[in-house]
Amino acid sequence: MSEIVFYDIPGKTEDTKAWSPSTWRTRYSLNFKGIPYRTEWVEYPEIEKVCKEIGAEPTDKSPDGKPLYTFPVIHDPSTNTILSDSTPIAEYLDKTYPDSPKLFPPGTKGFHAAFDSAFYSILARTPSLWNLVALGACTNLTPRSEAFFRDTFWRRRCDETTPIEELAGSEGSERKEQNWREVEADWVKIGTWYEASGGLFLTGGETPCYADIVLAAWLVWARQSWGKGSEDWKRLERLDGGRWGRFMKAFEKYEAVV
Template sequence: MSSPIVFYDIPGKHPKYNAWSPNTWKTRYALAFKGLPFKTEYVEYPDIEALCKKIGAKPTDTKKDGSPHYTFPVIYDPNTKTVVEDSLNIARYLDKTYPDTPRLFPDNTHVLQNAFLAASGSAVMMPLFTVVILATCNNLNPRSEEYFRRTREVSFSKALEDFVPAGEEGAKRWKEVEEGFDKIASWFTDSDQSGPFVMGNIPSYADVDLASRLIWAKVVLGEDSEGWGKIKQWSGGRWEQHLKLMEKYENLA
């Protein structure tokens, strides 16, 4: 490998973590885990579609009106002249293209890891999304903040402030987030494995996925916030410890 991979990400306003998106963090962790040199090009939300079309990145979804939806993460690998979109596709590409680096999906683990990704996402993603979406919007730079708010409010048919639960409903939603994380924690404690990772002592893409959700909450809520204070104490402190174990892969290049 002679040239660094170009990694496209969305900037935020956090003084330390310019990166914030859980989806792009999956790729950031993956690149660092594999020890592959890369450089980040930050792109504001309103400019993502034009950039993707320019470099030949495919849409990853369809909007309500049927038009293509372009999202990050996206990478351009100058060594193979390849553009790849979507965090899971990127992880698989990196394993296939650079097999002599640490594997995100060790042999014969794809099915089990995919099952874990689906189950863990179902357990925590939507409840977590609802309690951090406003903080996510507030963490963005002005052009991205306006775009994010406008497009999400059209999608939800309500203001973001009305989408985020408050009072008793807010407490209920936070309880759902906690129960989701406790459910995932039980998968670890109900097993006989001795290591802290999904596969025991060896980190894998499943751990990248978990860490990406956690660092998203940590960055947008704030390290000293009440919300992050709750999360890092749940499940006997497992989630704060998980992020600490993954710190070595927090490459902000």
């Protein structure tokens, strides 16, 4: 089996080199399935150029109607397949490598569709996790990627009326506490899904599925952006009786960065 080439965006330190919630979904998937791969690190300003060079499809459109190229992208030399976007990549990995652990266990496609609708509705309604994490995610980038993020991505996708430095609110401010109240309410609600499953993961038992990976990718983004020893990360880990700390502990075995 040839190594899959996995395209990712680097953070500026070795400890936080892998940081993006979008690409962590693919990294977790590859590690969970035990599929050999290597990471090709590409700075933000080079993503479109690299995607066009290798033939990766755009995943969206910019407000001006131009194609939007994003990571993750994989190139699988074994099948000469180049694929964009984390969910199609996960589906491809299950189909192409059926003898490895399943990201989508049999009979769970409807469950995963319902999960996507419920989870992303929560994120769209209260962008407070984004507010708390955005500045750390931005400043974790290399200088070149950070400048691109601020000048391009931020203006295209986010709230231009509020400087990124002000989204979270200062320590002890009402703005920051309001963000945290909303995050706590959201993640306690998500925790009820796990309570109903009766296991560590959403389908019950001790083996994650792709929905668990989606949640872990958002949480690892927060951890990498704040820092593992930060008070913000410790606060998130302690939520819901420590549920999310235990959850992320279970994902440590899938966090190799190669």
